[in-house]
Amino acid sequence: MRVGLEGKRTLVTGAASGIGRAIAEAYAAEGATVAVHARSEERAAETLEAIAAAGGKAFSAPADLTEAAAIEAMCRTAIERLGGIDVVVNNAGVADYKKVVDMDESMWDWIMGVNLKAPFLISKHTLPTMIEQGAGGVQLFNASTNAKTADAEWTAYNATKHGLVGFVRCLAAEVGEHNIRVNAICPGWIDTKMAVELHEDMARDLDEPYAKVFDESMRTNMLSAIIPPTAIAEMAVYLAGEPGRYVTGQAINVCAGLSVH
Numbered sequence: 206m207r208v209g210l211e212g213k214r215t216l217v218t219g220a221a222s223g224i225g226r227a228i229a230e231a232y233a234a235e236g237a238t239v240a241v242h243a244r245s246e247e248r249a250a251e252t253l254e255a256i257a258a259a260g261g262k263a264f265s266a267p268a269d270l271t272e273a274a275a276i277e278a279m280c281r282t283a284i285e286r287l288g289g290i291d292v293v294v295n296n297a298g299v300a301d302y303k304k305v306v307d308m309d310e311s312m313w314d315w316i317m318g319v320n321l322k323a324p325f326l327i328s329k330h331t332l333p334t335m336i337e338q339g340a341g342g343v344q345l346f347n348a349s350t351n352a353k354t355a356d357a358e359w360t361a362y363n364a365t366k367h368g369l370v371g372f373v374r375c376l377a378a379e380v381g382e383h384n385i386r387v388n389a390i391c392p393g394w395i396d397t398k399m400a401v402e403l404h405e406d407m408a409r410d411l412d413e414p415y416a417k418v419f420d421e422s423m424r425t426n427m428l429s430a431i432i433p434p435t436a437i438a439e440m441a442v443y444l445a446g447e448p449g450r451y452v453t454g455q456a457i458n459v460c461a462g463l464s465v466h
Contacts, residue, residue, distance in 0.1 A: 209447030211236035214287035216266065216280070218327065219297025221248040223397035224347060226255075227434035228294055228441045233261030235442060240266040240283035242297065270297055270323040271315070280330035289338055292445045293331045295324040296347040298365075300399060302358045302406075313361050320365035321372070328376065332385070341384030343445045346373050347437070348389040348456055350464045366391075370456045377454035386453040388444050393460025394423045395432050427462025 215232050219225035221243035229239045233256040241256075241263050243249035249265040256263040264286060268279035284290050299319045301312060328344055335342040351359060352366035370389050377387035394400055404422060408415040423431045440459050443449045458464050 207447050208235050208442060210445060213237040213291040214289050215292040216240040216283045217294040217296055218242040220252050223399060224395060224434045224437045225296040226252045227438035228296060230255055231438040231442050233263055234259060238287060239263040240287060242266045242268060244269055271318050273326055276323060276326045277330050280327060284334050290331050290334050292343040294345045294441060295327055298347060300362045300403060304358050305360050316361045316365055321368050335385055336383045344387045345441060345444055346389040348391045350391050350393045350458055350460045352391055352456060353464060374454050381453060388452060389456040390437055390440050391456050391458045392437050393426060393463035395434055395437060397434055426460060430461045432461055
């Protein structure tokens with residue numbers, strides 16, 4: 206089946222490592238040009254090198270996603286260098302856990318800013334071009350199975366992901382008339398640097414060996430699987446390409462059954 210990403214102009218945030226890097230590399234492999242977002246040029250270097258080595262086309266689009274002006278500038282630069290925009294992947298996110306009574310306001314604001322406000326701003330600054338082009342497009346968001354669950358101590362993170370799925374559904378209703386599709390992918394635990402760091406914290410809090418905590422937590426799904434970032438990239442290719450042309454307003458789990466286990 207034809208994927209349909211050849212020549213597509215794409216922006217992927219949080220693409221220095223993990224899921225974002227896997228999506229950027231997968232899009233480039235399918236013939237898209239990728240604006241690779243990371244906090245700095247240096248952090249994007251490995252992704253850019255990997256894409257170039259595979260014969261793909263990409264360039265760096267750095268920005269601090271806690272700064273509204275930097276986000277606007279990044280979107281403008283990406284669109285100018287791409288010559289337009291067809292696919293936007295709001296992948297970047299942060300996570301931490303703490304009881305509400307123990308949480309500093311700064312932690313709340315940081316998680317809300319990166320996970321919820323930044324995707325709103327990126328949509329705001331890329332949708333006008335996408336609409337003006339008149340050829341449709343894709344806005345894709347990395348949510349989480351936490352968008353559909355209640356988890357003690359993960360209140361701030363879960364709130365952003367619940368909010369992101371609500372944003373996706375409403376935005377899909379807003380821009381459907383322009384043939385712009387809006388979807389969220391909801392990963393379970395994925396084998397990324399973020400997951401490693403969070404499990405290091407959990408192991409320390411539980412006073413248990415890291416390897417034990419990581420393995421047991423990551424395999425808490427129906428397939429007892431440790432899921433690689435490429436599994437999310439495969440769904441991102443599907444949703445951005447021709448096979449997903451009738452899918453919009455959805456929040457699709459990729460979690461090996463974790464969400465219903």
